[in-house]
Amino acid sequence: MQHDPSRPAPGWRAPLSRRRFVQGLALGGLAMGTAGLRLPAFATDARSDPQVLSGTTFDLSIGATPVNITGQVRPAITVNGSLPAPILRWRQGDTVTLKVANRLRDAMTSIHWHGIILPANMDGVPGLSFNGIHPGESYLYRFTLGQSGSYWYHSHSMFQEQAGLYGAIIVDPAEPLPYSWDREHVVLLSDWTDLDPGRLFRRLKKYSEYDNWYKPTVGDLIRDAQRQGWAATLADRRAWGQMRMTPTDISDVNAHTYTYLMNGANPAANWTALFRSGEKVLLRFINAGAMTYFDVRIPGLKMTVVATDGQPVHPVSVDEFRIAAAETFDVIVEPSGQDAYTIFAQDMGRTGYARGTLAVRPGLEAPIPPVDPRPLLTMDDMGHGGHGAQAGHDAHADHHGHHGHAGDGMQAHPPSESRNPLVDMQTMSPTPRLDDPGIGLRDNGRRVLTYADLSSIAGDEDGRPPGRELELHLTGHMEKFSWSFDGIPFASADPLRLNYGERMRITLVNDTMMTHPIHLHGVWSDLEDANGDFMVRKHTVDVAPGSRRSFRVRADALGRWAFHCHLLYHMEAGMMREVRIEEAS
Secondary structure (H helix, E strand, O other): OHHHOOOOOOOOOOOOOOOHHHHHHHHHHHHHHHHOOOOOOHHHOOOOOOEEEEEOOEEEEEEEEEEEOOOOEEEEEEEEOOOEEEEEEEEEEEEEEEEEEEOOOOOOOEEEEEEOOOOHHOOOOOOOOOOOOOOOEEEEEEOOOOOOEEEEEEOOOOOOOOOEEEEEEEOOOOOOOOOOEEEEEEEEEEEOOOOOHHHHHHHHHOOOOOOOOOOOOOHHHHHHHHHHOOHHHHHHHHHHHHHHOOOOOOOOOOOOOOOEOOEOOOOHHOOEOOOOOOOOEEEEEEEEOOOEEEEEEEOOOOOOEEEEEOOOEEEEOOOOOEEEEEEEEEEEEEEOOOOEEEEEEEEEEOOOOOEEEEEOOOOOOOOOOOOOOOOOOOHHHHOOOOOOOOOOOOOOOOOOOOOOOOOOEEEEEOHHHHHHHHHHHOOOEEOOOOOOOOOOOOOOOOOOOOHHHOOOOOOOOOOOOOOOEEEEEEEOOOOOOOEEOEEEOOHOOOOEEOOOEEEEEEEEOOOOOOOOOEEOOEEEEEEEEEOOOOOEEEEEEEOOOEEEEEEEEEEEEEEEEEEEEEOOHHOOOOEEEEEEEEEOO
């Protein structure tokens, strides 16, 4: 099915919308709109790098700070008054001590050190790791760094991450890495809304399609019928209707609500990173977005991917990569021959972008590419390809399966999904799809990174085959904005129990039509290929709709750990479990 009229033509450039006009005024509005208010560091000089704190002892103060990103002064939650929070620069092998003080008047807070392997009571998840940091109190984090690489930190309390409490972590290696560079920059991507994040969540619960502005119209119906006939067109519409979705359901929240930021600067502010011609420049991309996937490219430059989630990989030269929420990618570029390049990060739904510039001096700009045509979901995207639209998209159908594959080769499902009012669809033929760049990136004329390209330089550091397997299904109901594992929201789910020291395989089957970045705290997730062989070490594994992906876990960290989708509102809506790693009885 095609809806060409809803797609921009090649070379299409979005008209100057009111939102973008406001973004363009954002810097000018700073001087007028924030008189008497304390401005964050990025607002006073959008071209400066974020504040960097290095050493082994840190004092971090979490408080409320007014910011002006869209032309309106809005409250943010910041660390040391900065959005994003300061870059923390550590060294592998050091023991770091961080005193985190809560200066908020009426809210508990916390900091989770995303991707850092540490004791459970240092992980920063209220209710699991500790009791949280109450107003007026402080908490002392102390842990030893056994790893190096690019990571980040963020609040794990309610919606504070959306409100600005996030920052980058760089851990310098104790030994030389297998690659070198002359200069480096952190490129931290995020999504900002002037809405109160709690209000945004309530809006999603009431009307999850609020930002889905491009649903097929009557005109699309007529045009599709002219192309493929009325019978096929009506069957297609009926299939989507039974799934309670449309082919334009790409993301729950997009640029109709969000302003996309690069190191805290909106596109008009043009955050700028400097280089000298001929240098090797390491760019540490971190996606701190609450609900956004970014597709990143730098027109005119090849990017060599050298690490993901902090761990070195065999180098891969690409034109573009997709970065899920919470993932990190380190890339090396070698700019020469021109003075400025645009760092372009469009959202997966093609509704907006974050943008910065790589330049030989401040004040330069390069052409900004047009946003790509909006993609449309297909049945293949959801694991229904080749089986017809009726082949198992409805959880209320007669699916009384159990873990494992059904005898007919179709995907079986846990009993908890059957006739579950919180499950609105199931995939019946999922595959790993590790070589799929993802919706909107296929056949776009650019070399796009896929998971199949990633191979850890260190190899499988455990080496043992999995001794046990666990299969979990990512489930949800679009209209109710309810998300879960196996149809059971976090509040009703029992903990998953792992035996200390065991090596096990976790397989995730995505029954939903959304992509989910899944993060297991406390241990690494060693992603496997379609044959069950080790590929790459990660802390966040992205799982496409209708796919089935597996990773190995070495359960060597005692305690209670969070396991969840890193789309913030999916986690809050229930797609989370507690994992307990315990001594075997």
